[in-house]
Amino acid sequence: DGGITQSPKYLFRKEGQNVTLSCEQNLNHDAMYWYRQDPGQGLRLIYYSQIVNDFQKGDIAEGYSVSREKKESFPLTVTSAQKNPTAFYLCASSDRVSQPQHFGDGTRLSIL
């Protein structure tokens, strides 16, 4: 079955540490996205990519970095510069940016 796989489901970060969240899709979608969701809040866009080797900052990109070297993969690195990283991180993909998005089941990141 086609879909989006995020791993790990739970992740713990120590102070000063960078961590990388994985996102893989086998839907052959061109566009991929990373969102952050805090309790009781909507999804906020961190980064998105419309095509391989290209990505744009979203609304809250500071403290995060991404790469898009392959169509099916869009990993997100939460750097030590992100001072409040505890949140639920969601990856999504779509055929084109304006099309409905398919989401993974998220990674919950916590600080040790």
Place this chain on the structure above:
Amino acid sequence: SQKIEQNSEALNIQEGKTATLTCNYTNYSPAYLQWYRQDPGRGPVFLLLIRENEKEKRKERLKVTFDTTLKQSLFHITASQPADSATYLCALGEFTWDTGRRALTFGSGTRLQVQP
């Protein structure tokens, strides 16, 4: 400032009734609007998309309306069932000419609880 408002209070209704959820927005000119369902601990699932030139869209027991004059979308679930209990998110899509960026902006969602 731009704002998307969904009722933050949970909506409780009896099984079999119609649930109506509201999405209001200010300072947006959306080209389209999408509705998603999110269950606890899971990613959102796409339900319906409606474009700015469409008044209404239907899919099985779901209906969405889009009034660009009122700056409002209504999402209806008819003959609601306990399995419909979830959080429902609206998302606006617009094209910003200065950056060429197309992006979805999500509301915070409304939790629906259908009582048996």
